[in-house]
Amino acid sequence: MEFDLNKTPPSSQTLAEHRKTYTLQMNTLDVKKKRIKQFSFGFSILALLMFFLLSYFDIVYLIDILGLGMLALTALSPFMVAGAVAYYNVYHIDKPRYELDLYMLHHTELEPSEHPDECVQFLQWCKHDETLKHYQHQLAELDRKPTMYEYILAKRWFEKAEELGKTTAS
Numbered sequence: 178m179e180f181d182l183n184k185t186p187p188s189s190q191t192l193a194e195h196r197k198t199y200t201l202q203m204n205t206l207d208v209k210k211k212r213i214k215q216f217s218f219g220f221s222i223l224a225l226l227m228f229f230l231l232s233y234f235d236i237v238y239l240i241d242i243l244g245l246g247m248l249a250l251t252a253l254s255p256f257m258v259a260g261a262v263a264y265y266n267v268y269h270i271d272k273p274r275y276e277l278d279l280y281m282l283h284h285t286e287l288e289p290s291e292h293p294d295e296c297v298q299f300l301q302w303c304k305h306d307e308t309l310k311h312y313q314h315q316l317a318e319l320d321r322k323p324t325m326y327e328y329i330l331a332k333r334w335f336e337k338a339e340e341l342g343k344t345t346a347s
Contacts, residue, residue: 180324180326180327180330182308182309182312182327182330182331182334183308185315186312186315186316186319186321186327188319188321189319189320189321192284192321192324195284196281196284199277199280199281200281202273202277203274203277203278203281206270206273206274206277207274209269209270210266210270210271210274213262213265213266213270216262217259217262220255220258220259220262221255223255224254224255227251227252227254227255231251231252282325283324283325283326283329284324284325284326285324285325286321286322286323286324286325287299287322287323287324287325287328288322292325292328295325295328298328298332299313299323299328299331300313302331302332302334302335303331305335306334306335306338308334308338309331309334309335312327312331
């Protein structure tokens with residue numbers, strides 16, 4: 178979803194649909210993470226069994242049976258799998274989950290009880306800038322509060338307008 182202060186803001190229904198979609202995606206990532214933890218636990222048990230197997234038998238006897246390369250592969254395989262699981266967990270679960278959390282945080286409405294300073298600041302900016310004032314009226318017509326992301330956009334907009342000297346002084 179894209180926000181633009183020069184266009185009509187999205188409706189509450191559109192925001193709710195996007196939140197629902199992203200909540201489902203977050204739940205899917207949580208299930209994947211749970212499965213990876215289960216797989217990692219099972220593989221850890223298997224690695225311990227392999228370690229005890231290797232320590233129980235004489236190493237020369239195992240080299241005769243498996244060969245040196247296979248023995249090295251058997252001994253190092255738990256570490257290779259652990260590295261692969263860690264890579265998958267970080268880049269395919271934790272990073273997208275962080276982005277979804279950030280998205281959900283930015284698309285929550287500014288509640289005066291939770292963010293009183295931000296609400297007052299947003300209203301102050303709207304008093305001093307015509308574009309922000311127009312956007313605020315559009316939000317009022319849609320009967321919804323600004324989101325945290327719209328607050329951040331308004332802050333950037335106002336700071337840029339202030340630098341250019343386009344705001345009205347109070």
